Amino acid sequence: MGCRATHFELQTNWTQQVRQHLLLSALSERQFSELMASARLIDLEPRQSLFQQGEAAERVFIVLAGRIKFFRISASGREIVISVLGRNDPVAEAAMFMSEQHYPANASAIEGSCLLAFNAQVYQRLLRQSVDSCFGVMAAMASRLQRSMAEIETLTQQDAAHRVARFILDLVDKGESGQVVVELPVSKQLIAARLAMQPETFSRVIAALKHKGLLQVNGGRLTIPSVAGLRQWAV
Amino acid sequence: MGCRATHFELQTNWTQQVRQHLLLSALSERQFSELMASARLIDLEPRQSLFQQGEAAERVFIVLAGRIKFFRISASGREIVISVLGRNDPVAEAAMFMSEQHYPANASAIEGSCLLAFNAQVYQRLLRQSVDSCFGVMAAMASRLQRSMAEIETLTQQDAAHRVARFILDLVDKGESGQVVVELPVSKQLIAARLAMQPETFSRVIAALKHKGLLQVNGGRLTIPSVAGLRQWAV
């Protein structure tokens, strides 16, 4: 089974990568192979949909390569990006436990992506045999809740410039404080959507930060002359 | 051990109520009593703090009576209400599983409240002995994630009036469509904070809805002449 995403075929040992995943590492060899028997590799073209809000949540996924956009469509037709998921991120692992077992949002590929899909029923059955795996799932969900809270905090913070600054700082390693170069993980309009602002506003904020000397911009590549300085400005 | 919250002492069988709680119902009698041995009843005065963001998450709670506000303080000093928890809601059940076992936000009582607190260590140990209980925890966390997503959707929706309408409609039973009377669950300023707007704005929106004939207001008691009508307006 091939996986078309960039450079991924070269990496022969995706099984091993997955074997050590938080959600699966506690499974015994037998359990793991049983799960893998139900598993499929899924290739997605850019913009291709993985699942839609409301569909029966029959499968759980792990992103092997690429980027997945997890989003809802608001009543007014606007797209609300809940999160952007990348390598090793689990997708829809919580949907299994929701009262109505339906996907709570849409998921689609931002770029060519490859995922491992396994059957939710089978996985749940295996979970019943492995408390340690349950703890893995709970840890995953806890971290998601934490992110979610941070997200709410970001959105409630009313200043667009500060939301952007916080977002950029999140891309930088915690330890850094001097000059750093970061790459925007996704298109600017997508980031704007995630930060609940218009692309124009995002563009203007970036321009303003550049003007203040807090940022140098070259397409999606940002140079931060002083991370500490940006942090201080962002407060 | 007494519990001062309104009318609560009259209710002699809180143990039974708790016994059937999603997080505990799957425990065996032995396990349950072991947990209860580490448990304490906690009475909170209005405005009294239960725990603060960053504290070591040593205890997990279940609200027996009253209302608890779960909130963060933003960098700019604003209070961000993440959720309002009431009877039977678990508090901080996810904090146990976060990488750093610290409470991710503050919790304090809105009104006189009573909670059951039990030791997180003990509970985790018992979870390891009871897969079914793990499933209870996962279900609780899943529902929290779902709420959280709805929250993000609400916040991203930029029109204050629509956020308010959506909030009011959430108070109404799904099936309803005719005239309904609902009671605002908490003070208006708290609702305003949860909807990421100023109390003044909330007040004006309510006034506007009243003016449109979509609402009648009497203090915290709202009469909706036509739920269907309000739904239609809110789109």
Add this chain to the structure above:
DNA sequence: CCAAAAAATTGAGCCAGATCAACTTTGGTG
């Protein structure tokens, strides 16, 4: 039951950010 405090309402002015529109840059394709 009254006084003081907290909550809620209402008004006026202002500004951040949305919207609409034009233009430039980037990237993919025949």
Add this chain to the structure above:
DNA sequence: CACCAAAGTTGATCTGGCTCAATTTTTTGG
């Protein structure tokens, strides 16, 4: 290479909701 579509930038304008301020209403405690 040239073309077209999508992404990004920049400008001008307009408005929703925040701020400050003054009342009114409700709640609480003595």
